[in-house]
Every structure is written in C-alpha cells, then in structure tokens.
Amino acid sequence: MSWKIGRIEVSSFKAFKHINLDLGTSSLLTLDGPNGYGKTSIFDAVELLLTGQIKRIHNLFSTLMTKNKANYDDNLFWNTRSGKNDLSIKIEFVDGERKLVLARHAPVKTFETKANNRADKFKHFSLYELPDFYSKAYTAANKRENEFLDKIFGSNFRENFSFLNYLEQGQNKLLHTRVDERKDALGSLFNISDIAAEIENCRSITARLTRHLNDEKRKAEENSLNTECTALREMVQADLGSAEYRKLSTIEPGPSWDKEDPFPTYDRDVHAQFLEFIRKLSDLLPQKAAIRIRAGNEEIEANINLHAESLSSLARLGTDMGKLDDLDQTKKEIDQLAKATAILKKGPSVITAEQARTLPGWSTDRLEWFETQITTRNDLQTKNTANDSAAAELARLKQQIFEEHAKLYPDDKLCPLCGNDWGSHASMLEAVEERAQKIADALGNDGKALVDLISSMTTELATIETHVREREAILKPGYNDALHKTLTAAKTRLPAIQQLDERLRAEGIQITFTFNEDEVVVASRLEELRNLMRAKKTDEVVTPPDDWRQIIDTVFKDLQDFYIFDPQDLKNKALYIKIKANEAQSSKLKKCLDALQKIRRENDAAEKAKDKVNRLRATLEKAEQKYADQTISEIELIFHIYSGRLIQNYQRGLGLFIESRDGKQLRFLTAEKSDHDAVMSMSTGQVSALSLAFFLSLNKVYADVPLILIDDPSQSLDEVNIASLTDLLRCELNHCQLIVSSHEEDISAYMRYRFNRAGLTTSSLNMQRLAKEAL
Template sequence: MIKVKKISLENFKGIKPKTVFHFDIAETHVNILSGPNGFGKTTIFDIIEICLTGEFKRVELFDHVQKKNNNKNKPFFQNTDGENVILKLWVHNSTTNIDHIIIKYYDDGESPTKIDHGRDFIPADARNIFTTYLTTDSTHFTEDNFSTLSPVRQTEINNLFYGVDSTVDLASIYYLFNYIQQADSIYFLRKNEDDKGASLGFLFNIEKEEAEKQKLLELKSNLIRQQTLINQELEQLRKSLPDTQSGDYEKLFKEKDFDFDKEKPFIQLNTAIEQLKSFQDILASLTILKNNFSPDEYEKSIKYKKLNDEVLSNQQILNAILIRNIYTDELIANIEAINSKIGQANNFLQSPNTAFISKEYFDSFLASPEEYTAYAIIERDIKAINRDLGDIGKIISEINSSRNQTLEEFKKIKHTEHVSDTNCPLCDTNFESFEFLEQAINIKTTSLQVYSSEKLQTKTNLEEQIKIFHSRLTESATEFIAANNITEQPVLALLREYSALKEKTEEIFAIYAILGSSGMKAIDFSQSPKTMAEISEKRALLKAFLERDLLSELLYNEQLIDNKQLYVHYFDADRTKFSEITIEMIVAKSQYILGSYAQIANSRLTFLESREQKLSNLLQHITSIYDKVHKSIQEHKVELIEKIKVPFYIYSGKILQSYQQGLGIFVEIHPTGLSNNVRFKTGHSSDHDIVYHLSSGQMAVVSLAFCLSLNKVYNTNENFKFLSIDDPVQTMDDLNIHTFIELVRNEFKDYQIIMSTHDDFTSRYMKYKFDKFEMNTEIQNVQTIVLESTFN
C-alpha cells in the first residue's frame, strides 16, 4: 500500500519559507487541514496534484481568463522573484517497505521560461517548466542539492503506482478517483455525454481491446480514404481521357528545350493533367501569335523605345554621336598640346624683355636650333659679367675705401717725428714728396674704377641683344594666340568619355542609318569644339532632327505586337525562326501531346481500377471484423456500467438526504456509433441531465458520491487508496456532513484521506466522529504551521 507521508514546499504561491506537512503521525487515517482561507490549504492539494500527475488542472481550466500576447515577469506559482521553487512529496510503499521522494524543481536561473507557448511564463505552461526527480534516498527530502539526480518523465511516476507494464496515466484517473477540487468539483458532471463516456473508458479494463479496435478503425478509415482518393482520380482520369492517337514525334524548336516539345512530355501522371492544360494553353497562345503578330512592327517598337530610352534621353550618347566624326586617337593629345602652348605663350608675354629666356620658349616659338645657340652665348656672357662684377666690384670698392681711410689717417700723423711723409703708408715706397705720394694713390684708384665701368657697358650691350630675341619671340607667341583658341576643360572631359561610349555609339549608328545621312552634315562638327556652348547648341539641333525625321517614322501598332514576350521567349525575336514554324506544325504538336497523355492515362487507369477492386474486397472484410469487435466492446461496457448504478444511487441518496426524500441519482449509459453516452438523472419523470435540476451545492455532493462509488466498485489500484477533498463542507449542510462521515467511515476505512475545511467546529466534529470509529484523525492548522515556519 502506498501512502503519502510528508510534503515540503519552498517559495511556492503564498508560502515563502521551507514548510513541511506531516501526514503519517501515529498511523493517521484521516488528515484534516483547517484554518482560515488564504493560508495555503488549497496550496497543499496543488503540491500533491503536480507531484503525482505533473499537471495543474485548475490552472488549465482557467487558461482562457487572460490573454497570452505578452511575456509575464515570473511564474504565477513563484512567491519571490529570483529564488528557486522546490516541491517534494514523500510516499511510502508498505508492501516493499521503500520510501520514494518525488521532487518538482524550478531553477530561477536555469529552468526554461516557455515550452508550449510563445511567451514567457504563461500559466498553462507552468507544469512544463518544472524539472522532475524521483529518488529512494530520503535524505533528499531535507537537502536541496539535486546534482546527483537525473530528471525523470511522468511515465516513471505512473509506473511507481501502477506497475511497469501498466498503460494507465495518473492524470487520467486522479481527478475521478483521488481528488475533488474546491474550484471545480463538478467538472466531470459538466462534460457532455460523449466526453463523460470517454472519461469512463479506462474503468472497464479493456484498454488493449480498445487499442486493437482503434487500430482496426484507423485501418478502416485509411482504406476508405485511399478508396475515395482512387475513385476521385479514376473519375478525373475518365473525364480527361482524350480519344486520339499520338502520331509521329517532330520537334518544333530545334535549338531550344521545352517540356511540351519533348518526345515524352509526361513523366508522372499525378502532374500530367496540370501539365496537359499548361501545354495546351502554350500552344493556343503560339497559334494566336502566328495569326496576329507582326515582326516588322516589333522591330519598329524596339527601335522606337531604344531611341527614346537610350538616345534622346541620354545627353552622353547625343554628345558621342556629335563627336564621332571628328574623334581620333590623337585628338585629345593635340588639344591638350595647343592648350598648353597657349598657356606657355601667355606666360612668356608677361615676362620682362630683359629677363633670361627658357629654352622651352625657343622650342615652341623659334624652332631653329641656331637661334637658341646664339642666344645661349649671350646669356652665358651676361652671367659671366655678373659674376665678375659681383666679385671684382666688391674688391675694388673695399680697396678704394681702405686706401682713402689710410690716406686720411696718414695725413693726420705725417708731421710727427717718427713718420716719414715721403714713404707710402701702404707699401713703404719712397716718393720725392707727400704730394707725389698722394697723386700716385689717386691715379691707382681711378684705374680700378675705369675697369668696372667697361664691364657694365659690355653687359648693357648684351642685354640689348636679348631684347631683340624677346621681341621676336613675342611676335611669334602673339601670332600663335591669335591663330588658336583654348578648349574648355569640360569639353576635354567630354572628349575623354567618348572611348567608353564608342561601342555603344557604333551600335546606334548601325541601327539608325539616318545618322549617316546628308541631313546630319549641318549638325556634325567639322572640327573640334572649343566651348560647351557649341556642344549644347549642336546637341539641341541633333535632338530636334531625330524627333522630327526619325521618331515619327518608327511609330508602331501596339495591337500587332501583343504577346511579344512569346516572340522573344520561343523565337528569340528572330523573324526567320518565326516564319519557319507554321500553324499546321503547332496543331500537329497539340495532337501529339494529347496522344501522349492518353497513353500514360490509360496505363494509370488500368492500374487504379485493379487497385480499387482489391481495396473494396479488403475494406469489406475489415469492416465486418471491426463491426463485430465494436459491438462486443459496447455490450461489455454496458454490462460493466450497470455495476456502478446501485452503489452510486445509494451513496448519492445518503449524502443528499433531503433531496427527493432521500432518493439517489441514476447513471445511464447508451452505446452510440463510436462511443458511449453517459447521462446522470434524478429519477423522476424528467429525462434531462441533473445539471438542469440540481443546485451547485447538490452537484458537488453528487460529484463526491460518484468519486466514492467509483473507488468502491472498481478499486482500480489496491496499491494506492487515497482520497483528497478540498473543503467539501462549503457545499454541504449539517445533515450532508453527518451522512458523508458515516459513509466514509463505513465504506472507506482502509483509505488515506486528506480533506480541508475553514470551519473549526466542523473539523473538530469530523475528528470526533472518525476517532469514535477508530479512524485515527489529525487536525493540522495550516495557518499555525506556516507562521511557525516563517518565524523559525
């Protein structure tokens, strides 16, 4: 026998500190959770539910309450954000004497935030974000280090209670056999008749038979689906099957590969019908094209659009057309040379007529080598004189200055006794008298000054000869400027662009012959333009000429070039290829395609007819077997459901008491085509379900009675006899409570029962009654236990 010993919770819902509840004190049969609302009685039932079933049924029922279009900041069950949530359930198996600890762990840092939903922490997703552990080591109940444990699936917990070979899921029976919720204790009674029947299916212990029947049903459904698809395909094939022969294959487009033009245009029949329609549409379009299309008009349209789009609206191309006749490979170099020479001439004209002349000016304006040779000699002589005058003139000036100064000083001291006034103070030469000495110095000074004047006169004569060269060069430069105009830089840039546009320009000239006609003579440049104004003027003339004399000739009829894309795609816009293919050839191709389709369709038709016959025989056999199995199972269910009628009638009557003078509730089952309809009736003349007659309180009592009768009759698990009832007193009056206690203590003495109530008097009364009949009962005040955990 498996019993719940303890539960532990931490940071879960309204309870933050680690809190432990004991349910194994002194062989307790009944535990009553008491205390005011809001302190965690329902929380305890939630912990048992999530640990056993892995679900929050009450949360899932309220899934529709709030929208799921935004993230939530934390799980609804987490008390304090940023801290882990730990739930533990300790159960003991007295048969094997083994303890099992079921752990539900939410790691705030590592656990996922979403599994089945697109947003974080949606309540209906809460059950998925727990990690589940199962261990027999009881130390894990007090310790919170789970690093040595491996996560387990819900199936392992199911196997703990129902055995390894069982297919029963705790979540499928827990809410009928083991738990009546405070929030929705009558959820089962509110289901429709089909859903009630489906929920009771596991009671009949025929899961294997139901599974086999389901396999037969799926097989039957699959066969019917296949038969339907085959019949649909047969009907479609028979309607589309043409009465024609394929004829001989002849390729329409010799240089192209199109699916409709292949020798075998259809590979698979499942796509052949769509292909056939597509091929027929293409051939029909080609026939219309042959009848209506004009290659002449198409070519005019191409020229018209090209002229508009690529020539008239493109200034670069218009400029290139104007330049084409004057452009040579040397043109730009010649223009740049002229521009450079004009600049050189202007620079020379601004220089003084006595300045030395660079050789480049002679090269440009006096090309004779002898001229520059004669000039170079003059320049050399002037430079030599400049050097001499520069050095000798300085020496002469210093000598004369020194002589004059020495002579003046000598005059001052010549009358002293130690100085001879007849000896030269410079060289100590003796003269007859001081006057002769002074005369000799002056003669020498004059001689030096005469030498410097001669050099200057020679330089002046040479400079006059340079002026003659200047004059001749000035005349030549002036004549060159007068004979040539400078070309603007934007014009040069435009000429440089021509090489990149040359190929395109030649293409345009090849297309439009008028560009080489006599009408262009007045427009074309006869020589290289100098200014952008000239180019702009000519460009305007060219544009007007093309619009007047060419564009009007290229006007075309749009109706004669409908479907021009077909002309391009299939015939490469080639009039020769277009004329080679006739309408008769297109008609022959259409007949060939129909014949090819008929050939593949006939083959498929024969195969499908054979397959349909085999399917019909097999389906007839399978249907016969399924009908027998289904009938046997339905009859078996009806027989077994009869067993619950009497206990349920008695239990509901005992607890209801005052309703219908103590009469109970009837349960009926009606087999239908694929399920069993289950209905609860009051027993009087009305055949309506009890949901239309009983109050919510009475419905809760019926739900409780139904749960007890299920446990009594079917006893699905001898190993786990457990009832948890969340505050049954809310919907019972005093008489109901008394009869409920009487029923439980007489019929369910071997069950472990956990129930709750907010009424202290009722909890003490229930303990008194249960204890009186030797069902050990403990009252646990949830408020007191939680507050103790908080303060400790």
C-alpha cells in the first residue's frame, strides 16, 4: 500500500488554535522556523492520530510524575486560548485516486473530568473515519477502534510506528536500551511476539508445576498419609470374632458409639473416646445403690429449689391457704353493706326506687310499700313549693339529729342545734316539739302530708339501717384484709401451694400455723420447712464420681433404665465397637493407600509434564533465536552501508555491524573487535547518525507505509552528516513521503535543493509564518 499524507488540520491542540497544512504531492516536505512554533507539535498530532498515543509524552510522564495522583486541573494537549472548542486532528491520506480521511476528536466536556487530564491518558481521543476532509461528522457510525489502523496500514503498524516511520528529535531511545533487551523491544517488528508469548507461557506453566511439586501443604499431606498408613497397618488386628448389634441407650438420639455403624470413617481419637466412655459407664454399674441415694438426695434439694416460691407462700399463709373463696364472699357482702349505708345516708327525701331495691333486709311486702311511698313522695314534691319541701326535709333531719344525739347524750339539756340551755332534757324536747308543731301548722295540706310521708319512710329505713349494722357487726370481725390481699396476689399459684402442702403431709410434715405477714416469722417458718424436707435425705456411704449424672444422661432417658441395665450387655458392646473399629481401620487403610498412590501418580505426571514443557520451551527459544538471527541479518548489510554513509569520519572504521549473539542480543559493533557496544565510544552527533542509519535501515526493509517523519535531525548532526543524510534519503528512500523539520533555514534549503536536483518535488512550510497568520 502507498498511503501518503495530503492534508493536515489541527484544532485546539497544543500550540495551535487552528491550522491547516496542505502537503500536496511533494516527496520532501520541510517544516521550517525557530524552535517553539509547533514543528514537534505537528509530529505529535500525526503520532496521536496514527497510534492513539504520544509515546514521548507517555515515557516522560512515567519518569517525571508521581503515579498516585489521578486528577489534574489542566490538560497538556487542549489549547484553551481558542475558547471552549473541541480538540480535533484530521489527516487526509492519498493513494492514487483513493482517499482516506481519519480524525481524532475529544469534545470540550471530556476535559471537565479531571481524571482525563493525566498526560498519559489518551483513551478519550476517539478515532473516526470521515466521509471527506471538511466533514465534522463525529458520530457513532463513523467511530473506529484503534485496531482499524492496523487493518488499514498493516499488522502491528501502531507498535512499530516509532521504529519504522517516526524518528523523534534527538537520539533513538532504543540505542540506550540494554543489548539483551533491544531484541525484545523489536519483538513485534521481528514477528517473534507470538513465539515469545508461548515461551512465557511455558515458563509460567513450569513455574506452576514446580510450585505444585514443592507445595508444603501437599508434601505435608503426603507425609501424613504415609505415617497414617504405617500406623493403620500396625493397628489392624486378626479376626476378633463376631458380636450382634444391640442398642443399649434409651435416649434419642443415642450416642455415636451406640449406633450400628459407629465408624463411618475411622478416626483414632474418636475410637479412644468411645472406649473411654465405655470404661466410665462400666465403673458406674457397681455403684447403683450409691447413685440411687445420691439421686434421691439431689431430688429433695431440687424440689426445695424448684418450689422455693411455693414454700415461701406456704410459710406465710399456713393453714389459711384455702380461705380465698370465703374471704371473697365476705368482702363482697361487706362492700354491699357499705354501699347500702351510703344510700341510707341520703335520706328518704332523695332515695330512688332503684337504690331502694339494692338495700338488704326488707321484710315481706315492705319493699313494694316503700316503692309506693317513693312514688307518692315524688308527686307531693312536685306539687309543693320549694319552702314546703325544705320544711319537710328539715323536719326529717331534725328528727334524725335528735335521735342520734339521744343515743350519745341521753340526759343532755343543751340544744344540739343552737346550744341553748333548757334546764332539763325534757324541757328541751318540749321546746323542740313546740317549734316543730309551729312549722307544721305553717305548712299547707300537701306539705303536711309530705312531712308525714317522709317520717314514715324514715321509720322504715331505720329498720333497714339496723339490719345493715347487725350484719357488719357479724362480718367485719371475721374478715382479714391482709390475708385476703395475699391470697388474691397468689391466686394463680394456690393450686401448686396446696399440692405442695399435700405432698409434705404425705411425707409426714404437718402445717399447723396460720397466716402471718411478719417477715421475720415467715423467714423462720421457711427455714424450718426446708430443714424438715432435708431431714428426709439418706446418708451417703459411697461417693459416686462427679460426672456420674452426665454419663447416665448421655445414655439413658431416666435413672430407672440405668438401675436395670445389665453389665454383660456393656461387655458385648465393647467387643462390637472393637470389631467395627477394626473393619473401619481396614477401610481407612485402603483409602489412605489410594490417596497416597494418587498423590504419587500426580507427582509423576507433573514431573513428566514439566520435562515436556521445558523441552518445548528450549525448542521455541532456539527457533526464536534462529529466526531473530535471520531477521537481523536481513538489515545487517543495509545498516552497514547506511551507517558508513552517515558516519564518514569515524576513527574506528567505515560502517558499523550488527551482532545478534545467536538471536539473544542486538549489539552494534565497529570494524575493530570489541566486547563493548559501539554506542559507548561515540559522540552525541555520531550516536544521532547511528540512530538515523538504524531507523532508515528498518524502514527500508520492513515498512509497509512509505512515510518517514524525522524531527529536526540538524540538532545533533554537522553539515557533513546532513549532506550524507540528504543523499541517502533522495537515493535510497525516494519512494517515501519525507516530512523533516529543521530550525535552520539553510539546512532546510540545502535538502530541498538536493532533492530538486534529483528530479524530486519538494515543498516548505514556515511554521512561524503560519502561526502568525492563524492569530
């Protein structure tokens, strides 16, 4: 393919606000002008578009900047002086009648994300294939991946761009790479990357196999299996006879040693635990009597603790624990009598029929008569004036006061209403009756009738009141409010307390005391009850082991099952466990041997695989070295000629050689035999010439795209080297499109002159003038 650059347009990139370069069809294009006017920026723009990165900037960033900082406020590539405009690089490629327009584009909003401003980040510069040079259709349909460039310009074009098509300002970095690493740097150029990847895979596989073989955990497992196999061989016994399986435990689920298959997989520690438990259970069997005594004593103590609250209540209530129902009934009647007293105090003037019905002690038909009186009273109270009603009520109250006063002071001569001294009690009563008669005479007929009615009703209620007082006199002395409250609080526990009382009576412990709320008395009673219960314990002559109950509870549902247990059954169980352990040991030995054999087979297979991989790697390394050696030999003659033409005044001989050391290295040698690389004995200008010679040799042999970019070769070359370079380019590489920058106009003019003499077209772009025109 013969793609060449026709036009370049750069917007908002580095030094350029906007610049448009027309390269035409010239074989040589020189970019002229002083330093600082964007010559290198043009090369950076081309490299960014064709490779997706600027390698020089990437290397400088990794050398100079810290790795940890991710966000930067400014972007090295975006020219903000042009305003908030998108960054774009556009190049039109020409191949005869064919044209191809490629572009890199980054919208303004991209740079608002500070992480995109890292100088070694280029992913946000997207690649586009445009329909024409003037298009700005940066759409998803026109977007291309970087692999598209390799498809257009040839395999590995992007990786080899800096070796074949573009020589940066100064010396080629490859020359300052260690001699045994130069070949690896040119791996994609020599087409040995795939072989190198396979060699690395071989190394990785070998390392993994080695780690697998040397794994400490695996070795420990192998040693452990070996030791276990040896131990199991010693433990496996001859025929132990037979024993029938019989379940001994009565608890569910039973212990593991009582299962039909106690050893799903043999374990020495589990076997020892089973035998130890059988021994402990066997030691308990002769102590059944002692255990029965201990269990009885513990049961007594457990009952004391279990019924602690009921015992405390029993010590407080005593024989009165069953009186709750009687006290409830008595309390109910006392409350009813109190309610009746409250009603009676209201008097006949206001008592209602409903209230009268709730009063106790009515004689036959008297309640019905009293209800009739209430109806009549209500009618009279409606007809009478307020004064008549008040007078009737006063008459009643007067009568009630004097009756109550006479009960307390039967011979008192002082009036209980006004306190006047009448000389004698009889004189006081006559004065009161006289006054009452005057009040009565002042009333009307209905008023008098109301007074008489109230008087008769008062007499009837006095009978009821007498009945109420008599009942209260009978009930209140027999009612214990503290006992009632205590029984009510313990109502839900009374059945348990009564059951405990019956159990104590059955054991000969009689409760003879009554209710007492004195805490000292109650505490004394409680302690006495505990002592009486503990007195039922039996003295222990033989002391069982501390874990006797834990052993029995592990096997038996209750103690009765232990008491009837036959010792011969336990001996049979011990034999059964030994037989099953022997069977499990034999099975475990077989499994251990199989596992050990598996590990050893895997080790043998890994060793064989490792040996095969090592042989394969050796074969690949030899093939790689042979191919690299052959590939290097392809450029050796051209490099010798080119270096001789560019370095004409070298004191160690004309022309340099390349040595590959069987494809392992890439070393530059002089005509004089030396173990040192030629770069070490050269001046800066000579190294630059060597760099050019090697770069042009690689381009001559390997480049698929006829494009050569050289950034300011005159920086380090003298006039003789420049003249040699010009002749070399116009004679050997005249099929290529050459873009060369120079800050010296006479050198630029000389190069164009030599090309013109050879009949090749040239053109020049003055970057300083173009920059001013773009302002």
